[in-house]
Amino acid sequence: PSATAPAAPATPPEPAKAVPALSYTGEGELGAFTTTGNAPGIGLAAGLKLTAEGEDWRLGLLGRADYQETSNVVVREQYRFSAEPNYKFNERGYVYGLGQFEQDRFQGFHARYSVSGGVGYSLLTGEDAKLSVKAGPAWRYTQLVTGMNESVVAGLASVDIKVKVTPTIQLTEAASAYVDEQRSTLFSVAAIDSQLIGKLKARLSYTVQYESNPALGRAPTDTTSRLTLVYGF
16 A cells, blocks of 8 residues: 655744834823013913824824913913824934914914924934924914914924933923014923922923014013923823
8 A cells, every 4th residue: 555645744824923012192281370471471371292103103292272361351362282293214314294273362363374394303312312303394374463364485493302310300492493484483492390209290391482573562572481280191
């Protein structure tokens, strides 16, 4: 009788490829502010920041509101919301998109919409120090309190800095500049965070906003000092 050839060993199944994990972080902020400029005084400040990040992309959402009433009259009402998707083309470089909405009638506009896109680069990526810059063209549409509307092409440049001074203290700076034929806007937020308990920290921040061509009767510069509690999640 003919011998039967042994059966070939079964090919082991290929291991499943690991799906890159998504990470989500965020923080909520609540406290008080004091201002100088077009609406000086003391009021309430609130903010919310969310970030989703994958292997080669990131989406950041940011919202901030300052509100103040004096003798039942609103004397400050400022809102800022932004969404920024990024796509990383290498370890340090990325392309970005940015959409932003602002409202501050005491600074001369009912609404301002900004759209930008360009290239960014992370100069420092360490645990204790981070530095990134980005720049690109932008488009801004502004509804002024005078009833006029402006639509202009602008340029945007910004820088973000984070420095961990000690295990419980961190310094940050976020500055941006929009430049166009009608007006330029410079915006800077410097902050110091101090860890309190668990995910709760205290934040002292100082904001400067400068408009090169403000509406008639408006001051070009507003400053805001905030003392807030921040909870991370």
